[in-house]
Amino acid sequence: SLWALRDVNLDIPKGGKFAVIGRNGAGKSTLLRLISENINPTTGTVEVHGRCEALMQLGAGFNPEFSGRQNVFSALAYMGITGKAAEEKLWDIVDFSELDEFIEQPVRTYSSGMYLRLAFSVATVIAPEILIIDEILSAGDLYFQAKCLGRIQELTSGPGTTVVYVSHDFESAQRICDTFVWLERGRIVAQGP
Numbered sequence: 001s002l003w004a005l006r007d008v009n010l011d012i013p014k015g016g017k018f019a020v021i022g023r024n025g026a027g028k029s030t031l032l033r034l035i036s037e038n039i040n041p042t043t044g045t046v047e048v049h050g051r052c053e054a055l056m057q058l059g060a061g062f063n064p065e066f067s068g069r070q071n072v073f074s075a076l077a078y079m080g081i082t083g084k085a086a087e088e089k090l091w092d093i094v095d096f097s098e099l100d101e102f103i104e105q106p107v108r109t110y111s112s113g114m115y116l117r118l119a120f121s122v123a124t125v126i127a128p129e130i131l132i133i134d135e136i137l138s139a140g141d142l143y144f145q146a147k148c149l150g151r152i153q154e155l156t157s158g159p160g161t162t163v164v165y166v167s168h169d170f171e172s173a174q175r176i177c178d179t180f181v182w183l184e185r186g187r188i189v190a191q192g193p
Contacts, residue, residue: 004030004184012164012179014050014129019173020166022183028166035164044069050129050162053117064108068099068118071107072128075122077142089125096151097121127155130162130175141147142148145172 004026012018020028033039034046036054061078062071072093076086082186084093094100097117107115117140131152140148153160156176167173173180182190 003186005034005183007187008183008188010181011189012162014161014162014180015156015158015178017163018165018176019168019180020164020167020181020183021173023168025185026183026187028083028183029134029184032132032164035130036132044083048130050128052132053123053128054132055123056107062115062119065106067105068103068110069105071118072122074104076125081128086106093125093137094145096125113140113144117144120151123153124155127161128161130164131155132164134166134174135168149175 008027008031010018020031022028032038032054034041035048036052037046037048038054040046043106045087061075063074066074069090072090073086076089080091094103097120099114099117099121102110102114107118110118120140135151152163153176156163165173165177166171179193180191181188
């Protein structure tokens, strides 16, 4: 039989900054999909306590025919933010994403880097309880990657936001995270600071 993860036991404390490192096919994305409750385990349990914002696929949840503005309002409404508060958050998102010239364009016309800018800006406009990031930052240019890392550090400087971060780039993970798990063939082979 084929399995993606086996004997994976993790306890990520609130406010933890947790990196999952491993080669392609190690089970990293499967683990994140379990944590974000996108899939259910065939055996075992996953308990998540808090509101997750998952950055796992560029533009997931975006309607490609909607403008950037319409997608922002849709995402904010899903988060329970409407009216004047949503209008204020829109400009925070536009400012961080630097998409002011494109916010009225359908997102189907966006490059992958522009999708990333919008998705990341929406996901982090309010500090989520749990922020899950699966290697999508590599779609952005170096300037925006650095800007995203700065935002993540800002969000996690206090005890509130928990980060689960997957990256092949151990150096970028070290800038954000204080605990690391190495996966190999679906098993944890090393864990610690």
